[in-house]
Each structure stands twice: as C-alpha cells, then as structure tokens.
Amino acid sequence: MIAIDNLKMQFGSEEILKGISTVFEQGKTNLIIGQSGSGKSVMLKCLIGLLKPVAGTISYHNKPTDQMNLVQQRILRENIGMLFQGGALFDSMTIEENIMFPLRMFSDQSTPKMISRVNEVLNRVNLDGVNNKFPAEISGGMQKRVSIARAIVNNPKYLFCDEPNSGLDPKTATVIDNLIQRITHENDITTIVVTHDMNSVMEIGERINFLKNGILVWKGTQEDIFKTSNQDVTDFVYSSNLFKKIRDVQNKNS
Amino acid sequence: MKYLEDIGSYFLMLRRTFSGFTKGDVLRELIFKEIDDLVMSSLGIVSFIGFFVGGVITLQTALNLTDPIIPKELVAFATRQSIILEFAPTFISIIMAGKVGSFITSSIGSMRVTEQIDALEVMGVNSLNYLVFPKVIALLTYPFLIAIAMFLGIFGGLIAGVYGGFVSLDEFIRGLQEDFIPFHLVYAFVKTYVFAFILATVPAWHGYYMKGGALEVGKASTKSFVWTSVLIILANYIITQLLLS
Numbered sequence A: 001m002i003a004i005d006n007l008k009m010q011f012g013s014e015e016i017l018k019g020i021s022t023v024f025e026q027g028k029t030n031l032i033i034g035q036s037g038s039g040k041s042v043m044l045k046c047l048i049g050l051l052k053p054v055a056g057t058i059s060y061h062n063k064p065t066d067q068m069n070l071v072q073q074r075i076l077r078e079n080i081g082m083l084f085q086g087g088a089l090f091d092s093m094t095i096e097e098n099i100m101f102p103l104r105m106f107s108d109q110s111t112p113k114m115i116s117r118v119n120e121v122l123n124r125v126n127l128d129g130v131n132n133k134f135p136a137e138i139s140g141g142m143q144k145r146v147s148i149a150r151a152i153v154n155n156p157k158y159l160f161c162d163e164p165n166s167g168l169d170p171k172t173a174t175v176i177d178n179l180i181q182r183i184t185h186e187n188d189i190t191t192i193v194v195t196h197d198m199n200s201v202m203e204i205g206e207r208i209n210f211l212k213n214g215i216l217v218w219k220g221t222q223e224d225i226f227k228t229s230n231q232d233v234t235d236f237v238y239s240s241n242l243f244k245k246i247r248d249v250q251n252k253n254s
Numbered sequence B: 001m002k003y004l005e006d007i008g009s010y011f012l013m014l015r016r017t018f019s020g021f022t023k024g025d026v027l028r029e030l031i032f033k034e035i036d037d038l039v040m041s042s043l044g045i046v047s048f049i050g051f052f053v054g055g056v057i058t059l060q061t062a063l064n065l066t067d068p069i070i071p072k073e074l075v076a077f078a079t080r081q082s083i084i085l086e087f088a089p090t091f092i093s094i095i096m097a098g099k100v101g102s103f104i105t106s107s108i109g110s111m112r113v114t115e116q117i118d119a120l121e122v123m124g125v126n127s128l129n130y131l132v133f134p135k136v137i138a139l140l141t142y143p144f145l146i147a148i149a150m151f152l153g154i155f156g157g158l159i160a161g162v163y164g165g166f167v168s169l170d171e172f173i174r175g176l177q178e179d180f181i182p183f184h185l186v187y188a189f190v191k192t193y194v195f196a197f198i199l200a201t202v203p204a205w206h207g208y209y210m211k212g213g214a215l216e217v218g219k220a221s222t223k224s225f226v227w228t229s230v231l232i233i234l235a236n237y238i239i240t241q242l243l244l245s
Ligand SMILES: Nc1ncnc2c1ncn2[C@@H]1O[C@H](COP(=O)(O)OP(=O)(O)O)[C@@H](O)[C@H]1O
Pocket: A011, A016, A034, A035, A036, A037, A038, A039, A040, A041, A042, A043
C-alpha cells in the first residue's frame, strides 16, 4: 500500500501538483487517469523518487519516505519495478542482458542462475526465444513485455507503469493491460498505472484516480465512473466517440 | 546567470561521477567497452590525419624556406616542434571533440530522452558514475593516440621532405635531433591529459542534462562540439602560459 498526503510539486513558479492525497491499494491495479499535461507522469516520478516534491508525504506501508534511512531507502528501491512509457530498454544490451541487469547490479547470483530467472520472467510475459535479440529488433509490443519482465525480475512489491499501452495497437494494448493485472493479482503487488486510455479503464480500472490540472478531482472504481455526475469525469469518459455512441444506444433502449 | 548555473551543474556532475560507485565487475566491463568505442575506433582517422598533416607541415616549411643561407635541417626541426607542441595534442583533440565528443553527447542524450537514465536511477544505479566514470577512465589511454599522431606526423614529414627532394634523409634526421628539449614532451602530454578530461566530461554534461526529443539530441551534439573545442583552446592557452613561458 502506498499513501500520499498533500503532495505538491512545482517547476519554477508553475504548480504542477496542487496538494494531492490518495491511497493506492495492495493487490489492485490503481489507475491515475487524466488528459495529457494534467501531471500524471510528474506524480509518478515523485512517487518513485525521480523528482523531489516541494511538499507532502509519501508513505510506503505506512512508512514515510522522508523518514527512511539509507538502508531502508535501498531496500525500498529494490522493491520497486517501473515500466516506462517508451519501454526504456537499454539499446546497447540484448533482451537477456536487459532483464538480467537489475540482478547483476544488486545480487551475487551466478550467471546460470540469473539466466534461468530471466527465462522464468520471459515466460511469464509470454515471450520465448528473444534472449539474444536487441530491443531494436523486436516489435513495440514485445519491447513492452520485455520491460515488464525487467520490472518484475526482482519480485517487486510495487509496480509503476507510465502509459503502458501508448503506441500499441488496441489488441496488443489489451494484452499488456491484462498481463499487468494478472501479475498484480498473482504477486499481490501494489500497482499504479498512469493512462489516458479509456480502454485501460475498462480492462483494469480497479481503483481510479482522476487528475485534472494537478488536482485530484475524482476517486472511485470502474463501476462508479459511469455513474458519477462529476462533469470533468464524464467529459473525459465521453470524449471517446465509441463511449458516446454506446451511451446514446443505451439511452434509446431505456 | 545561465552560465554560472551551468558551471555549477558541471561541477556537481563531476562530484556525483566520482561517488556512488557501480559494482566493480560491471564497471570494468564498461571501461573496456569505452576504450574500444572512444579510443581504438579513432586509431584509423588519427593515423591518417597525423601522417598527412605531418607531410604538409614539412612541405610548407620547405617551400617557404627558400633562402640558401638557412640550413636544410631546419625543415625537420620545425616539423618536429609544430607536431609535438601543437599539432598532435591540440589539433587532433579538436578533431576528437567532433568525433568522440558528439558520440558521447548523442549516446548519453538519447538515453536521456528515451528515459534509460531514469530507468537506471529507479533501479538505484548512480547513472552518472555508470555512464561518465568509465569514459573518463577510458580516456586515460587517449595519450596513446596522440603519441601515434606524433610519430606518424614526423614520419609523414620525413617521407614528404626526403622523397619530395627538399632535404636529404641525413639532414632530416639531424634536424629532428637538434635542440631537443625533453620537457616539451612533458608539456605536450600534460596538455593531452587535460584535453582528455575535457573530452570525456564536457560532452557528457551536454548529453546528460539535455531536454527534449531526438531533434534536441542533434542540437546538443553541435553545441557540445563548440564548447568542447572552445574549452580545449582556452585550456591550451592557459597551460602553455603556465608551463612554457
Ligand atoms: N522536468 C520538468 N520541468 C518543467 N516542467 C515539467 C517537467 N516535467 C513535466 N513538466 C510540466 O508538467 C506538466 C505535466 O506534465 P506530465 O506530468 O508529463 O503530464 P502527463 O499528465 O501528460 O503525464 C506539463 O505542463 C509539463 O510541461
């Protein structure tokens, strides 16, 4: 579980996050949704410590990060997996080396042991036989899967995903979404997914946080999102033509 | 104001580069890879330029010393001095600012824009130590390139001078040995080490702190070349003033 309280972030005089409080639950896919530029990525980067917020507290399992000593911080890092928007695979390394990288850096396992772990996680993301390829040699969807494999190779307790299906076709996007959800449930991970894609909300929106201009304007579940009268949320949901049409059909039928 | 900030961030970068060390065996591997990418891969171009520019220096000197009173040995003497003092260390380093420098900026810059640097940091790797430190260490072998440029430059001069019929082999070799001051080599290699440090760190700074996308990577490489050469030339002036005057 991750809790944030009154999180504020600004660049220069520009306020990006204006005091956000929420809780991300363990064993659930927690979504942060909102339009481009609403501050989703900045919020994620604050959570994982890539950016230092100007105010507010972030607590992992009730332990505020600013009260952690160096050892606790290091242990926390090892328990964090992150899936970046573009995959962020190291292009100078093969798929196998990419996934092995966190193990090589922070454990003293023997190479055969690491390789068998690599194959294990590759198997979990349904990829085989790509060990010796380079990231540029595989498709975008495969890169995302390798990225997930790298993020979970250390069995993290927390998984962060920034727009996991941007740049993917709808079918592959759904596969990636479901993969993230499955891993979340099976490993009882606290997963946070940033997205602006309504399809992801439909697929994996167990808990939803709606962000607008740096303010958390709505919180709820998948079921709630179609019932809410919050104008910002309905604007977002029905900005997609498909959902608009479905709503119209439903209205006609009832 | 902006410049002061940049200088400050450069020195902060250096501090982080030399702390928070990456695991030893990983680091060793990276250093060997950088020696290959930065130094070994430049061997061809440095040899080529060294040889031919050495030849041209000799040609120019010979063609311009037409007065029969001036001894022919002077051609070799002038070639040796210009190659050891300036051409090999400074001129080659400016070319390396274009080759090695823009390679460093674009490779680190593209890691920045594709969030590979963020990925390193999230994993708890000190990205500056991981990316920049191996380059600094690899460029400790840079004087090897300069030594080759010196040797081939003088050799190119000898070929051009002797086979061009401007000076006999005997005269040329006598000229090379004339008034040789060993401290000049010390001076040249001190310079070379300073340039090597600039070559590793200034382009790295331009890549590491860049913002934007693929287009900006290109712009950053150009800017990095300009600043690296400017700093090499300034450092050259200061070191010469300190060591030779
Ligand atoms: N490092 C930064 N420096 C300055 N401004 C930034 C930085 N990162 C993000 N921003 C600004 O913060 C705002 C929110 O960005 P972001 O969180 O990336 O949006 P999104 O919700 O699309 O992920 C944008 O206006 C962006 O320009």
